[in-house]
Amino acid sequence: MSKKPFVNAQELTLDEWLKLVLVPEQMRPCLIEDSYFVTDQHLDEYINSIHDRDENEIQIILNNFLISGGHLGVDKTMRSWLLSMTLIEREKKKAQHSYFKRLLDISGSSSPWQGLSWVIDLLPHFPQEAISSIDAYFLAHCQLLPDGRLDGLSDASKIIRSRYLEHELPVKNVLLNLTPRDFELLIAYLYKSKGYNVVVTPRVSDGGYDVLAERENNRESERLHIECKRYEENIGVIIVRGVLGTLVVKNATKAVIVASSFFTKPATIEAKKSKRIELINLDDLDRDMRKIDVNWTSKVNEYVMKMKSSYNKLLNE
Structure with a gap:
């Protein structure tokens, strides 16, 4: 002792x-x-x-x-309790939880806790x-x-x-300091990181969406039309309805609106009715970007430059 x-x-x-x-x-x-x-x-x-x-x-x-791992103070008491049972009762306990099995079968350097x-x-x-x-x-x-x-x-x-x-990052300020085009490039980078093949549409005649993201496997294929809204104010239902309208004439599996703000309640209700549109607000975007890097706000320019390098020809059209 x-x-x-x-x-x-x-x-x-x-x-x-x-x-x-x-x-x-x-x-x-x-x-x-x-x-x-x-x-x-x-x-x-x-x-x-x-x-x-x-x-x-x-x-x-x-x-x-x-x-x-190793042993905890409760192990000795727990093992004594198990050993006080009949063999049949012990076997039932071992079947109930692997801890009981490890505790009863303990030998040498093995331990009951993983x-x-x-x-x-x-x-x-x-x-x-x-x-x-x-x-x-x-x-x-x-x-x-x-x-x-x-x-x-x-x-x-x-x-x-x-x-x-939950640490505070100046997310909204960082996004609003981007040009609308750089915001689109950032979203393209996000979806590229998710495994999609992405295309940023030309400035003119973008077809109602800013980024095309495609991904397929043996089971299914996805074609996302992504609209990027670098707004300070919340996104209303009119924009949601407009984006939904493009799905009627465009060959897309789903539309996505990514915002630097939030969505009004009517906009959210409209999206839920459709089931073919996904709304990504400021908090959702922050969570997705943190999966790339928890300090992503300090690397926004790096991400944008990578996409500019990939789409230099397209951006100059």
């Missing part, structure tokens, strides 16, 4: 707690809970200062909060995928994990969401 004293983290400030938990466990002068924020105040204070935090610190905290800390490798570029992985792990193990570990998974998701998904 360790002779190090146990320190109650609830009695510490956030900075005092961080000073201890950021030190490797074997080098700490005391024992302290480091697998979750032990108070709501600590959590709120950390989230509120998340953008001032060092990336290395974020990763250490996440690694502490996520299950890294690690989750690998999701850190998804950051910073795939934060939503990291959160989805934590949610799936939570769902699979919520009836077995101790409360502190469940809190740790929840806290890890909040850190990732606040750090990589």
Whole structure:
């Protein structure tokens, strides 16, 4: 048994707690809970200062909060409970959950808990995928994990969401500072990144859409007519109806309106009636661009220049 004293983290400030938990466990002068924020105040204070935090610190905290495999304190009690059952009962439990099987079959270096800390490798570029992985792990193990570990998974998701998904980017200002043509090129770049073959239509006689995006596989083919609206005001129903009208005479599977603003309620209702038009507002566009790079707003000119290089001849028509 360790002779190090146990320190109650609830009695510490956030900075005092961080000073201890950021030190490797074997080098700490005391024992302290480091697998979750032990108070709501600590959590709120950390989230509120998340953008001032060092990336290395974020990763250490996440690694502490996520299950890294091995053993947990609950294992001994759980295994004793299983061993108290009859053989038939134990076999039923093993069939119910792989954790029970691993716990009963444990030997040598094997461990009952499968690690989750690998999701850190998804950051910073795939934060939503990291959160989805934590949610799936939570769902699979919520009836077995101790409360502190469940809190740790929840806290890890909040850190990732606040750090990589909800931080404020000057999205609308960046888009409005683009020319309408450069905005179209940015949207073309987005769809090219999604795997579509894209064509930016000429300035004159664009046929009612700004970008043509096509993609096909063995099952289906898509032909999207994308209208790009770099507007400060919200997009109304008249524009939606106009874009829908082009589908009558154009060979497209769906129309898409991408806006630097939002859509009015009548416009949204009209789109839902049709089912052949997709409305992408400012927030939707931001989410899609973050899948390319969480700091995409700083690279807009780079994306536009790549598309200009690809369509230089077309743009000069």
